Amino acid sequence: MEKKLIGKRIPRNEDPRLLTGQAQFVDDVNLPGMLHAAFLRSEYAHARLVSLDVSKARQHPGVVAVYTAEDMGKDWFPGPPLVSPPPTVEDVVFHSRRQVPLVKDKIRHAGEAVAVVIAENRYIAEDAAELIEVEYESLPVIMNIEKALEADSPLVHDDLDSNLAAQLSQKKGDYEAALKEADVVIRRRIVIERGAAAAMENRGVIAQWDAKGEALTVWDTTQAPIPIRNGLAARLGLSESQVRVIAPYIGGGFGPKIMMFYPEEMLIPWLAMKLNRPIKWIEDRRENFYATTQERGQVHDVEIALTRDGKVLGLKDNFLHDTGAYDPYGLTIPINTQCHVMGGYDIKNFTSEFKVVFTNKIIVTPVRGAGRPQGIFIIERMMDFAAKELGIDPVEIRKRNLIQPNAFPYEHGIIDQAFAPLILDSGNYPAVLQKTLDAIGYEKFIKEEQPRLRKEGKYVGIGVVPFIETTGIGPYEGARVTVEASGKVNVATGIGTQGQGHFTSFAQIVAEQIGVKVTDVRIVTGDTSEFHWGTGTFASRGAVVAGSAIHAASSMVRKKIFTLASKILETPEEELELEDGAVRVADMPQRFISLGELALLANPLRGAVEPGTEPGLESTAYYGPRYGPTAFGAHAMILELDPDTMMVKVRRYVVTEDCGTVLNPLILEGQVHGGVSMGLGNSYYEQLHYDENGQLLNASFADYLLVGATEMPNIEVHHVETLSPLNELGVKGAGEAGAIPVPAVFAQAVENALSDREFEINEMPLSPNRLFELVKS
Amino acid sequence: MKIEGEYTFDGPREAVWKLVRDPEVLMKCLPGTQTVNQVSDTEFTGEITVRIGPFSGAFAGRVIVSDEVPPQSCTLTVEGTGKIGFLKGVGSIAMTELEDQKTLMKYTGEAQIGGKVASVGQRLFDSVSKSMVKQGLDTLNEILKSNNA
Numbered sequence: 001m002e003k004k005l006i007g008k009r010i011p012r013n014e015d016p017r018l019l020t021g022q023a024q025f026v027d028d029v030n031l032p033g034m035l036h037a038a039f040l041r042s043e044y045a046h047a048r049l050v051s052l053d054v055s056k057a058r059q060h061p062g063v064v065a066v067y068t069a070e071d072m073g074k075d076w077f078p079g080p081p082l083v084s085p086p087p088t089v090e091d092v093v094f095h096s097r098r099q100v101p102l103v104k105d106k107i108r109h110a111g112e113a114v115a116v117v118i119a120e121n122r123y124i125a126e127d128a129a130e131l132i133e134v135e136y137e138s139l140p141v142i143m144n145i146e147k148a149l150e151a152d153s154p155l156v157h158d159d160l161d162s163n164l165a166a167q168l169s170q171k172k173g174d175y176e177a178a179l180k181e182a183d184v185v186i187r188r189r190i191v192i193e194r195g196a197a198a199a200m201e202n203r204g205v206i207a208q209w210d211a212k213g214e215a216l217t218v219w220d221t222t223q224a225p226i227p228i229r230n231g232l233a234a235r236l237g238l239s240e241s242q243v244r245v246i247a248p249y250i251g252g253g254f255g256p257k258i259m260m261f262y263p264e265e266m267l268i269p270w271l272a273m274k275l276n277r278p279i280k281w282i283e284d285r286r287e288n289f290y291a292t293t294q295e296r297g298q299v300h301d302v303e304i305a306l307t308r309d310g311k312v313l314g315l316k317d318n319f320l321h322d323t324g325a326y327d328p329y330g331l332t333i334p335i336n337t338q339c340h341v342m343g344g345y346d347i348k349n350f351t352s353e354f355k356v357v358f359t360n361k362i363i364v365t366p367v368r369g370a371g372r373p374q375g376i377f378i379i380e381r382m383m384d385f386a387a388k389e390l391g392i393d394p395v396e397i398r399k400r401n402l403i404q405p406n407a408f409p410y411e412h413g414i415i416d417q418a419f420a421p422l423i424l425d426s427g428n429y430p431a432v433l434q435k436t437l438d439a440i441g442y443e444k445f446i447k448e449e450q451p452r453l454r455k456e457g458k459y460v461g462i463g464v465v466p467f468i469e470t471t472g473i474g475p476y477e478g479a480r481v482t483v484e485a486s487g488k489v490n491v492a493t494g495i496g497t498q499g500q501g502h503f504t505s506f507a508q509i510v511a512e513q514i515g516v517k518v519t520d521v522r523i524v525t526g527d528t529s530e531f532h533w534g535t536g537t538f539a540s541r542g543a544v545v546a547g548s549a550i551h552a553a554s555s556m557v558r559k560k561i562f563t564l565a566s567k568i569l570e571t572p573e574e575e576l577e578l579e580d581g582a583v584r585v586a587d588m589p590q591r592f593i594s595l596g597e598l599a600l601l602a603n604p605l606r607g608a609v610e611p612g613t614e615p616g617l618e619s620t621a622y623y624g625p626r627y628g629p630t631a632f633g634a635h636a637m638i639l640e641l642d643p644d645t646m647m648v649k650v651r652r653y654v655v656t657e658d659c660g661t662v663l664n665p666l667i668l669e670g671q672v673h674g675g676v677s678m679g680l681g682n683s684y685y686e687q688l689h690y691d692e693n694g695q696l697l698n699a700s701f702a703d704y705l706l707v708g709a710t711e712m713p714n715i716e717v718h719h720v721e722t723l724s725p726l727n728e729l730g731v732k733g734a735g736e737a738g739a740i741p742v743p744a745v746f747a748q749a750v751e752n753a754l755s756d757r758e759f760e761i762n763e764m765p766l767s768p769n770r771l772f773e774l775v776k777s
Numbered sequence: 778m779k780i781e782g783e784y785t786f787d788g789p790r791e792a793v794w795k796l797v798r799d800p801e802v803l804m805k806c807l808p809g810t811q812t813v814n815q816v817s818d819t820e821f822t823g824e825i826t827v828r829i830g831p832f833s834g835a836f837a838g839r840v841i842v843s844d845e846v847p848p849q850s851c852t853l854t855v856e857g858t859g860k861i862g863f864l865k866g867v868g869s870i871a872m873t874e875l876e877d878q879k880t881l882m883k884y885t886g887e888a889q890i891g892g893k894v895a896s897v898g899q900r901l902f903d904s905v906s907k908s909m910v911k912q913g914l915d916t917l918n919e920i921l922k923s924n925n926a
Binding site for chain 1: 778860862863889890891892893895896897899900
């Protein structure tokens, strides 16, 4: 079937509502009698809670209640583990330590909630929180992940023998043998530091308990409403059908809004039931820095073995991963790093061991990229160092090692974040790289422009980096597609939406099958009362997994439409056409029935629905992949650098993305643009600075530098479409892609621009000052 | 965070030392000081209001003087907590006599800050603390000069 809508540059269905302020966000929900919550958070990163006196706060006018861990009684217990522990991989270590609703005995990171105040408004709640008297006994703070593993280090969790949270080794081939054969072995230590997700909308939770209806409704800025619903029901002793979680429009997720079971997510619904009043809590920006999860901190000791002509024989990468105070998200991030540290290269021998380390920092869970940027940064840096050492062009050494198009499916023989085998399903890696090189004019730049500009005294550099992105993992998603009597289509799916354009790309998938206008498809996401099976929006899986479920349900509805229309129009199905909201007899266009009429006939008020059939033009379908498709791409940038100030201007930025079938290039490009801006932040602007006592020193947008419009280059996006064989649509995910290779491209381009200086970039993020230090030292 | 510097007083060391050890004088010298109570010969408690960027708030604190070698040197241990954060620090001062009845004070210290002061105010904390120290020492020097006059 030739595609009429999939792949078209269709403006987004949701934009009129978003642009005119009509989209409902959590903070837009205001309920009669609603109370407001404010949290008292620890100023210490590591301390024993000696005493807590809330009496003054309780007496403060307008305060309804103040709760501490003690006040919660038997309802105080940690959040659930979010990702199942790893399977019995040999010698795996995993100590699950989860965040608690309120601290009972020991504070493990600055910003941990100690008490919650419920008051008539937020002002009163915050004032009263300041009246709470807390006595802390400060403890030595564990900040450095290497020192944290030393035998005499203080412990984040006193019941453990060390600060080791987890440990996992994966191997492929025989690295030691590869090492013996190698002509060159390059070793480096590479350090990557933390950044914030910094979604435009902070988190928020509103809960309403209907005592008479015995029903709990929760509005939550979550990426995964169904797991939150299930967890809340279990936590509160309710049936899942008594709990409705709504994740309305959300102003950016980027990972930290996944089913975290944040303390606020556990507490606000519990309090709403306890007090029988609706309660609202909206995170402020400073809280977002202190109470919302972060990512990226790792220290790698990496070794690459090559032949003289630049063929990689083997790679060894042992690294430490900072998980912060707790590890609710299991091993997702470091396994992702492990799965990306071979990049898109055919590396036969590999060994990697990681250790996950508890520290007194804010909890780490995935942030857009989720361990992948680290892996790509490591391998791409090593490729650059190898190219330099062997005197090979950096692009050439990559071409010599890329996985070739005939090698798919390419089995790595290690497991991925979903504990499924890491199999790269399909791709044409050399074509993507070549398209990028052509678009940026690599040869011409190196041979003509750079020497010319250098003569003019300009420091310009180029970077080109290919990367993989594992996407679209299971377990599954589902969708229900209904043609209504209006002739319009209603679709419900369980995932949440945070700006990905689901209301359009999903509508295109449906409209393609059902022959209606894209604007006549209404998509409902993130409401457990509309669809209550599923997982959530993360791991670049929305289009792949939910999209495939929607495609499957739409195909089933299409069949129902043809079956019924065939009967009514007394014409064989193969002679019917479904288009423009009606079914026609192919050679008699005046003989047709509209979808609305058909929907009415499928749901009759009289007569009998035939046994074995279902009423309505409706189907529900699920899609669960055995393993996820792996997208591929390449980024190239040309930057100009002022060697006196180290200020950088990105002159050109080219992206080629192969995420299989492109559902909507407009939306895909938007995703890529957003990702690149985060990636640039991770390269040169955004870094969370903690002092040695666990105090976050730049917890405001005055000090934490987001990439602004003036730093953003124009981004050229190109596409290659290698369809995934794993799903009918042929799609692969793209949500995180934009962010993944940027630090690696940036480092290469900076070194290229300053090729007359002796220095090496072995860390991220950089900043003008840090680069200045590196170059001058 | 390190606090370090030196200051030349227009007076003899004995006179400077006496002023430094006088809580009444200290209260005048440290901008924003509300109260100073002498708990013992070497321990003082008090309250000070500090403005750092967008925040201002009262800190309740304690200063302990130790390793005293009059009129030469001593160690100060400071602890303060308030609505906008906490501060802990250890510092030492050392004074040497210069010619012309002048005294050179060298001070050095390590401060640890937490809470809002750290997360939002740290960029300003350095300059605020420096200006507070300078203002304090200037006032002390003025008192010294007027006493000598």
